[in-house]
Amino acid sequence: MKSDHQLVIYNSLSGKKENFVPLHEDHVGMYVCGPTLYSEPHMGNMRTFINFDFIYRCLLYLGYKVKYVRNITDAGHITNSAGQEVDSIGSAARSAQVQSLEIVYTYNVKFQELQRVYNLLPPSIEPTATAHIQEQIEVIEQIIENGFAYVVNGSVYFDVKTYMQQHNYGALSGRKVDELEQETRTLNAQDEKRFFADFALWKKANPEDMQVWRSPWGNGNPGWHIECTAMSTKYLGKQFDIHGGGLDLKFPHHEDEIAQNCGSFGCNPARYWMHANMLNVNGQKMSKSFGNYFLPKEIVDGTSNLFTKSFPAAVVRFFMLQAHYRSTLDITEEALNASEKGFERLMEGLSLLEKLAPSSTSSFEVAKILSAAEAAICDDFNAPILIASLFDAVKYIHAINEGKEQLTQEDLLWFNQAMHAFVQEVLGIEPSKKEENQRLSGVMDMVITLRQQAREQKDWTTSDMIRDGLAKAGIQIKDSKDGTSWS
């Protein structure tokens, strides 16, 4: 680690901020639960991926060699509200009259495109569940061998009661099984489980299933939680550093992952569990079932009916990073507009920084500003504080520009490099690319020259006519000491 600050991470397992000590010096293994591709990920899903992308970037910035694994769920049975096992991908496929893999492929292409649009760094590897059926079967066999699972009628269930004799089921979520029992609604009669809290590791195939795999227990599908255990083990080992995911996966998904890992390998898979909080709309979690969701593409296209205008992906990303990953964030048009203005201020500060003239001495310490930014990163990846420190830097940039502060050539260069590192590498914000139309800018140069001539002759009627006419065409004129620009 190259920073002077000690990296501290809030560990969901302990509920406290802890000093981060990787298992292998300078290396970090990180696993994050990715999307289930039975539909297009919505903006709330993206928030989690953006947050972990930021965390990944922070770790890289701090000099760690990071192996970042984020899975893609393209198979598996999950349990619905009635306690029945449901194949959500299969049902999406059936309603669209296509093959399951077609559904998965379609949404995966869209997901990959979204990652580019929102400037997410590609993980080191994005393994899929369907490509790791054999590994999943092997983990299940190990759990059975250890006595923590049983086979019933072609299905395999995790034996929570036996597991509890040696391990703590509820270590992560803090749930007590006897409390859970009272909370849980009546199970349906056909349930094969021995105990209400048992969960499926392998589920016998239904006649209508589109995807079926062979296993020692007959044809079937893997349970929802087992893929993460199998793939994290394969790529990161039985125990690794960080496991992340959305807060809503804490229970039962992550709790069951811990049980599976302990049940097969005798250890918690991760030393640090991190949970990203939800994106809210009108104070409520964005969710498919609530219907209060929009797609990441819609906000960029301006086709979401929640907003009257479009926002660039970089602005949306910036908006999201102005909140800490462990807090809920309310998305509104007003808040997005505020972020857009702030975003532009930061970007303009950055481009001004490149044009500043050096002085023979420096009147303030660049190191102090950069240290504040690094401290924010190291304090549980505090993006909003990092951004605040960058705005502080922008104030200095303007002060230099106005001659109130000075930096030497060397300090200026350092300042410039560091600012770009924080903005582009760490926050993952690229300066908005001006799609300058060559022909238009030629015309604009001429129009601005004509207006300038009119102004010099104090022909305000003509100059205002040009200004108002351009405004009608959606082009805004900005006069400043150094001349006139437009946007």
Added chain:
RNA sequence: GGUCUCGUGGCCGAGCGGCUAGGCACCGGUCUGCAAAACCGUAUACUCCGGUUCGAAUCCGGACGAGACCUCCA
């Protein structure tokens, strides 16, 4: 119903025992032919009621309100 989290100025959102968070909006100023833009600056806050403390937005208890999980979810 059970478990847990949260309630910060007009809005979003940090902080989590003593020190201006930040952004946007507002207001004032600089600049400008005017305006816009840009820049500078001031002001405004910690749901309520108790308690602990020299000192609490920050810790503890209670009330009210909101949300999450307990069922698929990032």
